[in-house]
Amino acid sequence: MSVTAAVPPSTSTMSSPATSSSSSSSSILDLNARRKSISTSSSSFISTHRFKCIISRSFRSISYPSPIRIRHLSPVMEWQDCTVKMEVDVPTSVAYKCYSDHGAIPEWMPFISSVKMVEDKPDLSRWSLKYKAFGQDLEYSWLARHMQPTPNQKLHWRSVEGLPNRGAVRFFPKGPSSCIIQLTVSYEVPLLLVPVASALKPFFENLLAQGLERFAIFAKSYSADVHLNDL
Template structure:
């Protein structure tokens, strides 16, 4: 048995991812190596894939757990089995892990596969188609549970677009009302309308973003002008204070504010002899008296 595995993270809720994956019959619409998935009933299906050569098998579903896991095993044709596990990584993120086991065919086809490295090639296309599944889900409307609602169907790499379907898959699609020419035309028109709505919404969002940026730039410019004016005002006030201090330092004092002027105003009331040269030297306008100080007599006893 050969084992393969691949994983992808889908930006969608767990339940939506699980439901969209279980529409096996829609795989050829967005996958490249799956050419047919048709149903016998709600548990049995027929598969056809092309990996180097084309392989087919009948499968039966088993070990299905809603929103957690789907499984299968082949009952006829290429022997294989597998599991697909789903894990929620958040409200809008889901991990999808695929595990496949199969027995390589014997004979010339198996030898050709070994020669061309079919195992590594299968790993690459498995990962590629898982990415196609993720994109199909992410381009479906929010909450959609039918792959036909997705915009990522029939892309250039899909089996449908490349015309690589089996006759049975083509017949099944022709019986599908959603695959009628009228339904497909309506689907395409709806996709065009939604694309136009997204374009207009994007333009409106960009215009609103530009308006907000312009408004922010205008406010920033006004703030810078106010700050510049305040800085200029503070600078002017500082210069005026410095000029006032320089002027005060160089202006002579008025004599009326000196000690000599105040002493002159007292006259002889301070009890000291006026110096004859007091006018020439106001700071020595008064000098101590040469007369001894007379102390008051002690009080007499009564």
């Protein structure tokens, strides 16, 4: 007679009802916790999204000033006005005629090297200046437009390119055989001469006065020649 011993069931393959019930309860709790976490995250996301939308609308509603435009201004150049007067022993008509001969100006104006009328344009002339001063060999040129003159009273001009300048010559009769000439020249101080701008005006006025002195001799010689030709 053989006896078969009863082998108890393995604890690794079988669980007690209590253990199964505990595991089921734990799973339910974990699921609820996850649902709660998801719900909290969703609420947090929605709140954050709403906050961003409110902030975005607020910034859009703010009116910002237009950007300031910075204007780059050109440096203001200095202009100088020089005026000289001189009595000339010739009639006003003779002085006016002599000064109207632009091609002859280099003969009596010390710093003007040439004046050439533009072909087919009698109201335009090209001027060249050459002079040594302030330790520099100065050379400038410009194209001048001669404005409508007043016969025996006024000649005036202005540059249209090159060295900026303008000027006028006025003739005042003093008697039948003499007149007073007033010469005014305005110019933009060249960049090279800005450091000596304060000394430039009296220097240039002295040159203009020298020019008128030589013009007086030139005009008197011209008047004598005209008188001889009339004999």
